[in-house]
Amino acid sequence: AFSVKRIVSPLIFDNLKNAVLEGLYDPALGPIDLRGCCSTCNLSQAYCPGHFGHIELPLPVYNPLIFSTLYRLLKNTCFYCYHFRIGREEMSKFVAKLEKLADGDFVGSMSVSLGKGAGAL
Known part of the structure; x- marks a missing residue:
């Protein structure tokens, strides 16, 4: 319920140093640079609180x-x-x-x- 994005890619950046979609730095999780805007809440890097993503595992894992x-x-x-x-x-x-x-x-x-x-x- 807290997650805004499923993380499926182990890559962080592509060859052009852009954040990979569905990766650990997906724009839906929050902006990563000062000029960026969050694609989830549309706030700037200074005001976006950041958002949770999730990784689906094949078996249940206890916290x-x-x-x-x-x-x-x-x-x-x-x-x-x-x-x-x-x-x-x-x-x-x-x-x-x-x-x-x-x-x-x-x-x-x-x-x-x-x-x-x-x-x-």
Whole structure:
């Protein structure tokens, strides 16, 4: 959902030193020189925030930055019924915290205190 361009070319520049389309410096990801204009947001290099691209891989890959969190989630999951092994009250707090994070309310998410059971997640 965040990606604006699929990256398929390992080349960065062509023989004329122009950015290769669908490469790492594709113009859709943002301008690379001071005079350039972004083809995604039409802003100059000074104002364009830059945009994400994506590389499609043949197999799923886990993000190493959240691997420990995924491990704790799996460890606290019942493999018979596939529910988390915490109480309903803790689960509702956990869901409320995640909903606030998904809405971008980081400060509000910090105000939701998790119980001892949900803290294990």
